[in-house]
Amino acid sequence: MRPGSGEGRRTLPLLTTHVGGRSALTCRFKCGDACAHEAPNTTANAYFGDVVSDALSRRSVLRAGAVVTLAAAGTAAVTGGLTDAAAAPAGPSAPGGTAGAGAAADGARGLRFAPVAPNTADAVTVPAGYEQNVVVRWGDPILRGAPAFDPDRQTAAAQAGQFGYNNDFLHLFDLRGERGRKVLVANHEYTDEVLMFRGYDAAAPTREQVEIAWAAHGLSVVVVAEDDRSGALTPVVRHRLNRRITATTPFEVTGPAAGSELLRTTADPSGRTVLGTLNNCAGGTTPWGTVLSGEENVNQYFANAASVADATTRARLARYGFTKGASDRKWERFDDRFDLVKEPNEANRFGWVVELDPMDPDAAPRKRTALGRFKHEAAQPRLDRHGRPVVYMGDDERFEYLYKFVASKPMMHGRSRAAHEHNMGLLDEGTLYVARFTGNSPAGQIDGTGTLPEDGEFDGTGEWIPLASGDHSFVEGMTAEEVYVFTRLAADKAGATKMDRPEDVEPSPRTGRVYVALTNNSNRGKAGYAAADEANPRNTNKHGQVLELMEAHDDPRARRFDWRLFLVCGDPEDPSTYFGGFDKEKVSPISCPDNVAFDPHGNLWISTDGNALGNHDGLFGVAVTGRNRGQVKQFLTVPVGAETCGPVIREDRVLVAVQHPGEVDGADAANPASAWPDGPGRMPRPAVVNVWRADGRPIGV
Template sequence: MTPQPLPLISSPRHGSRSLATCHYRCNNACDAPVPNETDHPAMRDLVEGALARRSLLKGSAVGAGALVLAGLGTASPAAAAPNALSAKDARSTPNVGRASFTPVAPNRVDAVTNAPEFTHNVVIRWGDPVEAGAPRFDVDAQTPEAQAKQFGYNNDYVGVLPLSGRQSLLVTNHEYTDENLMFPTGAYDDATTKKIAMAAHGMAVVTIEGGRATGSWVRADHRRAEHNRRITVHTPFAFEGPAAGHELLRTADDPTGRTVLGTFGNCAGGTTPWGTVLSGEENVNGYFDASGPVDPANATSFKRYGLATAAVTNRGWSSVDERFDLAKHPHEAYRFGWVVELDPYEPESTPVKQTMLGRFKHEGANVIISRSGHAVAYMGDDERGDYLYKFVSADTFRKGGSRAARSHNKSLLTRGTLYVARFTGDGTGDGEYGGAGTWVALTSDTTSFVPGMSVAEVLINTRLAADTVSPTKMDRPEDVEPNPVNGKVYAALTNNSNRGTSYPTDEVNPLGASMTRPALGAPLRTQSGNRNGYVLELEERRGDHTSTSFTWDLFLVCGDPEAPETYFAGYDKSRVSPISCPDNVAFDKVGNLWISTDGNVLGSNDGLFRVPVDGPERGRVQQFLTVPYGAETCGPLVTDDQLSVFVAVQHPGETDGATFEAPTSTWPHTDGFPRPSVVVSYRT
């Protein structure tokens, strides 16, 4: 299908994200007051001094974007990076980290559009059977019992772990549901739709195997796949770490505070060096309501976490499961907002919620082993004005594949120290913007460093604890991952659509403005607020991930390359793809950064981008693919052999006014309605 010109669009309130997505996924978080009411410094404040150093950046921006937005033709020649192949080999190699490709042009096509040198196949769709005994999907005969054995809705994080031979385990999150697109109007009563939706949340483990084409993957027969598993709102989880058993985690159904049913709102995640998968519970506040007055003892915490203290109609799960009524079961809310750890190799094991990693709107958690052998996890609290966090384990990683070593490593996240980031903008970075920073300790597993709060209280009310030590407020810190090749840490700060600007109209705000393109070739307009997002690059002191100090740079200031405020690590702006709203990040074995986007403000569908982080090509953003109309790009994942790129296509066709009978997307075009799916791309 040929990419079509972008239609005329108006200034979006939340980028390209629809009001429907805002409603179903995050309970319209951007329309609510910012939960962080502190006056701590914000990242925007730290870069205001950079305006005095804007002359070079402004000069390099003039006219830079016209060629790129006109079609992003064949990449122009450049000095070879240290790991680059010859031009001929780069055009034909299946290695996605080193291959050259023609960047995908901005488009509004209802399809996954690959760089022309690559193709893709759908691996699994919403409703496909996962567990043995799962029925074939029938949109007119859905049941909660069937959905609990089928692939869930709105897949997000993607992990691929080796199994044996040609088989691997695909592990995904199922973040949220959109009942308008899932159910034919009037086909099911209200209680049934809620119960089906509850079963469509959670996680899935699916056995996959290599396909006929090199780099392709397909589902293995679910009837013989002993590792296949669905995790839903009703799956038992165990609390681990210092907060397990605390009174705030106890309920009438669980007086011990050590067992909780289910996980939901699962966004990004990470695969650990010991072969488990971490999943972040993010927008959990939108799943609770209150049928009456809420105990005032919880008021401060509930407000800081955006929990409703009155009846709301977003999910309404309390009508079919009383534990979601805060007036009757206020402690249930404290049992969500954690990092979940799942062992896909042990299908009978009980997944855990790791309390040592703190409780907030976890986008995900990503672990690297430090030079000293400690496990270090990086995390972001995906809320306007909230913080970056780091955990350092008390014990060290044991190498080897023995059962004893793996059992020990699976306990690494239960003991250690939790930190929050404080940035300073002293100009010590080597990029256009930069500074230093400190990791401020909040608590260890034995000692709280926050006066008046116990270890468990810091972990359960991490936002309140962090507020007391003056960390830096960020613009929706989403995925935060260490690069296994250069050791630096990259954080995607998607945007802050409602943040205003105090800059005069004749100046450019590097983080408080963005450009919206009504149509290709039309004049650009400046908007207030950090519309397009940016990517931070952190380097721990002496390269030691256990260090308590770091330096930072703005690696990317996203947006239209023609816009003067954009910045691509110093790379020639006439040779990069426009990029907006970075969300998830990943790395290949070469060390390239891969960025998926959510809520593109520039008029195109969201997509996946490859960006070298070192060498002459550093900062060269190239769009590898786009996802269908109305969808978000999730994942992504590049396999270790660098032959396959996995992407989760979330909420295709989730546009305002779309319904099951009148969809705006039917991707993957196997039915007359959209089905969120996982796809894999590979060299043709």
């Protein structure tokens, strides 16, 4: 019996759902019903495996250097293939775990816990022997003078001093000089006004409601204290580092597109200062101690794209999916910058990677234009052997692309002011690339069903295609500024590979391999859309996959890479699923991978968004090397209607952001679908949860 089977599993009530297991309410507020609209990418880019002769083997392609590059791309060293024995898939006889004590003992180090069974409980469910506490909730005061949360007396001023709504990315910094205290940084992706305000009228929101929503977006920085007698964490209210970043906080625009005419507006004729950040999804942390936050589904906040006079501007807005008519939230009624007829360039000022220094509450956060503009799920850097940052990024929409940015200068070590100022400019200079994938199997063996090709893996090679570097464009017909501001259009021209919603992208700190969460794509293979290919091998892909990418010569600055699908997600009993070659009878079912992170032992942890298997979303750990490679084990589940975000995996604790609890069709603030976290009669509130081992020992050992 595989982990999670047996009692405790039941069918969810029938709900109106969109892609995966998401409710229509989630789709409405999270991404502006992106899955209900035609995908903005209407280009005819061919999957590159389609133009490679079936007679060529993968190695002969490598030897011949048959992957074609853009004329401006130059040459690069060719990778030597997938030969790392330590990462080779385990065979079906590899030791695995079953539900109960055996599973805890048999997992990889860091994953030795009894897997949580898939369930539909209105709670955060954790393994036996683990404890939890809610660290901070939506509306909890974190700034001096902020009142206690009262949903019936909420104001914009109160929300600006309270923890924001729908926490997503998390990071926990140790606070130097303050024993037992840490700095928690959280993104706040979006607001769901139906669940926030009793009697909310979507056709006629009030100014107060709109301004509360502005204040509930952005990021929170809050110092937390650890209980000496347990692993619990609690906020330190009014700490000097506590901070709220909102939709009206001034941001500095930096990098090669700063000051561009494409970024200038009536309020900001310089094109260098933007008010606010929106739809901050996942993120990353830099080796120099800052947080990177991705602005994702920003298109939904703006109105009247179809009425913009200039045809070129309309086409650019359409490529990013901007709302044709009135926006759902009606913000354009209260601020002209959200009306694209009045301020068409305001749209270009969102969709960036934001950098924030959590240790300097007076420093303006920055929007980094050198990293390109698209629906950023996340941005996670690593250093090459010379200390230069390389940042990997996904564009989270159906048929969009995978990117990386290679900085020009190395990081400066030390705590001096000079080092800090140098490092704060690293992400403004470098080269932006987009990925093109080539499969190594004959096209006839990739039929859209998920059946493995004859060589036993979905795998192949790929290349990073340069788009722009500084003020130089590699894309014919586009200036460098246009490449940065309209990166999707540049990637279209470059011939990038259309992927199944590339979300979080994380390089392993141990092996250097890069892991890409591809969440799902219900339109794959449908009439008028790209068919399955070896990197995206299932049509009408409901469950998603995780891709493993190996740079040539283990050099993150390389232009060539090898890749393979590490996980093809879904029910292990479904023949289209694949778990790194591990015995599928001994894994937890997983659907719709979203955020990814690594633990201190080198295991990959995956949170899910929109579980399409009929159970609640959760957090899963999986070994990526050794005999347990591919053994997925579920660590926790989240409440009714919620999504698992974050996560942070430390030796002594696991943190997750429980996003949009109770976001179920038919629910509203007066009729909640969840009683989490405060119990019956209370409004469900997004919150951060901290999990630790009851006996005080490290997680999963």
